[in-house]
Amino acid sequence: MPELPEVESVREGLERLLKGRRITEAIVLWDRIIAEPKEINQFKNEIKDQIIHSIDRRGKFLLFNLTDFVLISHLRMEGKYRIEKSNSSISKHTHVIFKLDSGEELRYLDVRKFGRMSLVSYKAIAKHPSLIKLGPEPIKEALTIEALSQALKKRKKTIKATLLDQSVVAGIGNIYADEILFNAKIHPSRKANTLTKSELSRLTYSILEIIDKAVKAGGTTIRTYENVFGELGNYQSNLKVYGRTGLPCVRCQTIIEKIKVAQRGTHLCPNCQKLTSEG
């Protein structure tokens, strides 16, 4: 399930392989993947002959900067891009095909069909609802203790749910939320607006630290993630709590538990992450 580090790895690969390429035709095999424009034919007409100038990322969104439009793409759970020869067989999970002037094809695959793409004008991109509400990127230039404290002040829901809220910090998903809270020694069910100063400090530091390390490792491969080159991420060997249910905590040997918070599977060490403040 791609979160910021995985999307960044995909972005780097796509930009390396696609910069300067022209899209000669788009084939849509599953209409619902295309969120905008509503008319699939409009999507196909507008993207035809667009040149891929660069690829950016904002939170978990990929932004293909084309000649006249920006293609906003979200991989959700299992979306992935592959560049394949045009005569290679099309797998059953391929939903969108972009034919390129190189003779190759950029193919979008997605087992669960959760991913979405929107083609919008440069004028509309600044006001796009998916992007406009995103919080700061989890990098030290954008995310400070003060900014995060301010954002959490009014949040009465759990810190786990709050970290998954893209309007608070952009790019954190279920895996890194668990890792961040474990690192910061904060119980996932703590209410966001009850964190102490030192907890806010640890939380900010943990967000920056864990995301940075995961980006450098090329992301985490759980189940199916791979980048454009078919390479797996390396961060899974660094996971301290996610997916370690029943195993001893790396810090204190207490058995890691899995509970449900905000309807999400949530891993924690009940000893390191106490529900009372200053765990």
Added chain:
DNA sequence: GTCCTTTCCTGACAGC
């Protein structure tokens, strides 16, 4: 504004 629930989807797996 904030929070909560539902929806979208398929594959894996448990249980019978």
Added chain:
DNA sequence: TGCTGTCAGGAAAGGA
């Protein structure tokens, strides 16, 4: 073996 039910989960939409 084959069926049914449950679970996994990011974002958006709609309701409270």
